[in-house]
Amino acid sequence: MKCSKCGGRAVINMRQHRLRLCAEHFVEWFLAFAQRTIERYEMFAPTDKVLVAVSGGKDSLALWDVLLRLNYRAEGMYIGLGIDEGLGYSDKSLDMCRLFVRKHHPDAVLNIVDVEGEYGQAIPELARTHRRGQGKPCAVCGLVKRHIMNRIARDGGFAAIATGHNMDDEVAVLMQNTLHWQTGYLARQAPVLVERDGMARKVKPFVRFYERESAAYALVQGIDYIYDECPFAKGSTTNLYKELLNQLELNSTGAKQQFYLHFLSAREKGEVTFVETEPGQLQPCTRCSQPTTAGNLCAFCRLWE
């Protein structure tokens, strides 16, 4: 397999782009395509401070690496969730983030928030003691992460929170939303969620990359990352959707990309319109001052009641 650019040994074949690249040209292409995605969806400007939510996984570390190489003012943020499950999952994740900084970008700033240290309970414990966490801690975990990301972004004067969601992630969510015709979600799902009433702007610069491409980028750049997924994500419906979508892709090259990009363009052109659910009146939480629709205390602060 030969590199489409130089004829050297290709390390990856991206059928949906009809492109085979050697390590050197893959990195070059990957950086340029990330840059094009940032510009195309107007994610942030070169002078903006960007907060990268890093988990220790391949996508978020690769994203941070890419943004730094593209000379963006990107700081990392690691949220210590206190998930162990016999695997030391959270500890390992933090190790990977620290190793990444030490090895690749020793001057980069990594903001660390430890949920248990700061608020008194780690996620699994918090989930067990709270109605919202019945069964799985994922709902509580999402709520806590959103709150903390928003706080750090606001307090640190960041223009946007960047997450490592790749196209496989987005397409799985799109499939979930479509299978249930959740039109409120379908109205909003996008590479950029704009800032609104104290809710920080959120952007996904890897939204045009297939998962295997961000994995290949991490590999080629020598970025070590945690291979395990969160132990609570095992057997999730999202994973099933990803598997089905990969079967589709195998049958028809570019199927995943087409599903996502046609969705965005049909919506943009008005060929399809989803009715947005009324967002409800936002007001500052009386304790943390983050925006909430829930009356006095926001859902996050009510967790700790």
Add this chain to the structure above:
Amino acid sequence: MKCSKCGGRAVINMRQHRLRLCAEHFVEWFLAFAQRTIERYEMFAPTDKVLVAVSGGKDSLALWDVLLRLNYRAEGMYIGLGIDEGLGYSDKSLDMCRLFVRKHHPDAVLNIVDVEGEYGQAIPELARTHRRGQGKPCAVCGLVKRHIMNRIARDGGFAAIATGHNMDDEVAVLMQNTLHWQTGYLARQAPVLVERDGMARKVKPFVRFYERESAAYALVQGIDYIYDECPFAKGSTTNLYKELLNQLELNSTGAKQQFYLHFLSAREKGEVTFVETEPGQLQPCTRCSQPTTAGNLCAFCRLWE
């Protein structure tokens, strides 16, 4: 496994309905649910003449059986496509339709149109000699069937053409249309296609049944049918979608039904709107007088030029 109605031995478990039924109560339920579907979507009235497109397969023969048992004025229509492929596919299909009449409804009327006998070429031959048939005859076949069905319906004064499409068929089409965001198709896909300018009304009374239910109905009623699918349908994308949707159903009971019914209801409530493609000006074909957007000769008549 016990019948939810009488406690007898159940022959089918329909998890999405939380219903297990014995043979007798399954037939009773099946007939009543078909009747409810016909009424709910206002498919046709008790006095209407209905033309059932029968292929010799389980769905269309079961449909014809159901409509006759419900005392509708249902005639069958078999289109002889002349597909052999070493299997005698079309011959066997016609045999099954004739056997069905003889065995179950000796007074029923079966209209037979033989494509080769009437127009001079069978489908595979016609497809080979025509640009539209490059690769697979499915496009030509669909065109020919639509034309003939419409002709028989119009000439015979039928209020509607009923086809045996079940929910698995519909959901596979919905998935196909959604994966490509074909909003023109998504605007129209429905249990009823209304009559328009000489295009006959089309209805799908089995749209609420899973495929396994119509198969079970045929089995329980002793209806013999052709098990083979059309040899040209092998490896079709539709079959892949059906397989993926069954994986979803296995993971989450009712997933197929929910995907389809939520689609219909979200569209009806205006939560999602698809822009319909302009249908184009219809005028009668100068040869066959069926409606066409294509100028003088309709696409069917041009096939034989």
